[in-house]
Amino acid sequence: MHELTLVEGIISYILDIVHEKGGHVVSFKVVIGEFAQFDKNLIKDLLLELVKGTELENSKVMVEIEKAVVTCLCCNSKWGMDELLKPLNNDQREMIHFLPELLNSFSRCPNCGKSCFEIEKGRSVRVAEVKLNV
Ligand SMILES: [Zn+2]
Structure with a gap:
């Protein structure tokens, strides 16, 4: 589960920012390079699942593929x-x-x-x- 580890990393990175700067995350955007070949929908589903119960639960989650x-x-x-x-x-x-x-x-x-x-x-x-x- 490569993707799970990646998504956990993304969430903990954003939580660090929140804890440092304070406030509430309205939205965040994750960009996946085409070479990385991750499934955009899978990453988004995992993000939505793993933010549950965290401070990011109600944030808008955006995932985009960056063309190589x-x-x-x-x-x-x-x-x-x-x-x-x-x-x-x-x-x-x-x-x-x-x-x-x-x-x-x-x-x-x-x-x-x-x-x-x-x-x-x-x-x-x-x-x-x-x-x-x-
Ligand atoms: Zn050439």
Whole structure:
């Protein structure tokens, strides 16, 4: 249960903010990078379940997927995750899910054929916004 651990971490992070700043959380937003490949609905369901009985119980919970943006530093073109992962096999895709930098080992730029990728967006899971009503 990878997701459960993640959601517990998110909640305790937000509770820390509340305890530090005081007030009441009106809403919070969690952004899931496409590379992390978490199920948005599952994360939201778990959040709604685990905030029960905490100070976040009545907060509005928002979960969004952040599309991946990968730049090829050799030719300066930009790519989405699907375009780069499509030619790969399942094992390679799974490894990239755990370590997106492996794109440079497995994928080639569709434009220039080289592998000098830099991941600009969509790698991680983060709490993007916490609205407090102080
Ligand atoms: Zn390129």
